[in-house]
Amino acid sequence: MFGKLMLGSSVTRYPPEVVEIIGRSLPMPMTGRSARPVGLFAGCDEEGAPNPEVYHYACGGDDHILLFWNHSGESDNYIRAELGRPPAFGGVEVQSDLDYDVWDFWDWRYVGRVAGRNTLTLSVRPAEMKTLMLRPVRPHPYLLSTNRHVLQGEIDAHSVTWDEATRTLSGAFDVVARDRYRAVLKLPDSRWQVSEWTLEASDAVGRQLRHDRQAAWVELSIDSPENARLAWSVKFALAEAPSPAPAPAQASQGEPAPNLEPPSARLTSIQPGDGDWQGRCGRQGYLLPSYNGEGEDAVRLPTYISAVHWGENAAGWVFARATSDARALPLPDASGRRLGAVFARNTLDVYIETTDRAPHAVTLYCVDFDRRGRRQRLVVLDPGTLRPISPAATLEDFQEGVYAEVVISGSAIVRLTNLAPYDSARNAVLSGVFFDSPTPRPPQAFRLHEPQLAAERAYRLSWEPSPGAEFYRLLVFDGKGNSVVDEVLRETSYEVKGLSAGKSYRWSVEARNHDGVGAPLGEPASFVARFPAPARAEWLGADRDTGSNWQNVYGKAGYVLFAGGPDGPADVVHLPAFIASATATGERVNWRDGVLSGSYTCAFDQIMLHVTAKDRRAHRMTLAFASGQGCNSGIEIWDPHYETLLCRAWVAAPRGETRYVSFDVAGDVRVVLSRNRDCFPKNALLSAVYWE
Incomplete structure (x- = not known):
């Protein structure tokens, strides 16, 4: 790409959407440069080595375009580029001490911010080529991308300059008649606001401005009835009170969040249990493999999950369409139980793509449906590096069912590997995936504060915030087990009043998330109420x-x-x-x-x-x-x-x-x-x- 362009048929025979794609590649740049394959010879000593998936086009300066090409026409693939590694070792070699903003040209979305020393990893659809612009982060607004050409401003934007004294970005755009021109200006953070936009054009030229305050970028749209070079300027103002900047790795709602920072995961529990999942998990969403009929899944994903899909060689199967077997999962509409699964020979990969970096609980329900003595190893992988990001755990003796909960932050792969002998069980199995708020960890560091005002007979109790907790339940009992306090709190401290001098008390705190699920109560703390005698x-x-x-x-x-x-x-x-x-x-x-x-x-x-x-x-x-x-x-x-x-x-x-x-x-x-x-x-x- 960006080299020779060859068409197999006359342009007049192509549908309009194909003509538009071709038009975004013309005119061809006359720079003498072309996109070069990254890691071309990686794996060349292996028979059947894959074609390069990453191509790099150096725009000049510290600006770069990366192409992520999924050669598979059947499944999504995670494609990654080692940004800071030299080309001789399969990298791109951008400035490792800089941070870069990333824009997806064809999907027309802000991907996020990535450090030049890190790996950029994205999920690419079947037979798709992503065209990504990487520009270094600047302390002022700047032009990130345009939709006129795949070079995103390199041939259609001119004399773009920043005036610090007036906080004005200006330049000129080459617009095409009856083709909406769109330009994205990236802002340092959400404090920056547009105070004035000037376009040197007649009233016949339409113009629009869209401001995404969360991701801190502005889109300029121009509709011109004729080809023209139009001068423009945008003046900015800084809000007095800064707004929270968006998370660098945040993607648009409904889109998978790229692994710009390494994802994390932890295994929180493995509990035996039958198929009665409702009330136990899946409060925010679920995926029941092959439950809506032959080979169809029952799916209700939460907003923070953009996709769940299986690895290669996975298949779905329904073992019992209607059954009273307690191991079978009840259908969401309460129409009965069905025992189904997705399975793969030896290794089953579950790709989970998130739209944010917040922690989310993922529970997997596995059942050895034919009682073949299955044993499975569970581990969570970084989809960018395929390296484990959680300790491995073994699921065994799950003929009656088992629930394994992991908490992930960012997109991840959950891998189930069959450990049973070949003559026993030949595949790894999974019958349900459920999504919830993470179960909070039990509160830690209980502290007892001496009373400040003895007349109220009060002690203040406090504890450290518990990860994943939305609120807390405080329980205080006297020495006879009578309840003194049973309060639901959002704070991490509480003043207990009306205590009796010389009496002993026990207290404990339960952390709960907004789904109402709480961590087990910790070991109760005890104290004796002591108040000074009046002076x-x-x-x-x-x-x-x-x-x-x-x-x-x-x-x-x-x-x-x-x-x-x-x-x-x-x-x-x-x-x-x-x-x-x-x-x-x-x-x-x-x-x-x-x-x-x-x-x-x-x-x-x-x-x-x-x-x-x-x-x-x-x-x-x-x-x-x-x-x-x-x-x-x-x-x-x-x-x-x-x-x-x-x-x-x-x-x-x-x-x-x-x-x-x-x-x-x-x-x-x-x-x-x-x-x-x-x-x-x-x-x-x-x-x-x-x-x-």
């Missing part, structure tokens, strides 16, 4: 006589002297053995020289002193207030666990004097110091705290 605080009085000589009066057990700041000395901290921590917080905290120990800490609105105790005994706590400007603050002591006010007092210290206010305190407390807005100075301050 106590009592005002003991104020001292105005000690002055700044506190050492012999206060702080015999411990103290905190608030001092310094970012540019000065740090606080002097000597906590007593019965105090775990004591920290002061407040908005717009400042440090200034003061009367007591040279410094004090102040906040313009409020200071909060958080004190955590190690025991529940009562201890004397004294607050010191000293300032060269004076102090006038309100004092409140709160229980932080129960949010109750324990004590309230007031302090007024004249300029240059010190005041000590003492309290009898037991437990954790929060001391709140608030400024008096009507008095000077207009801030709250605290110089020190002492314990006896």
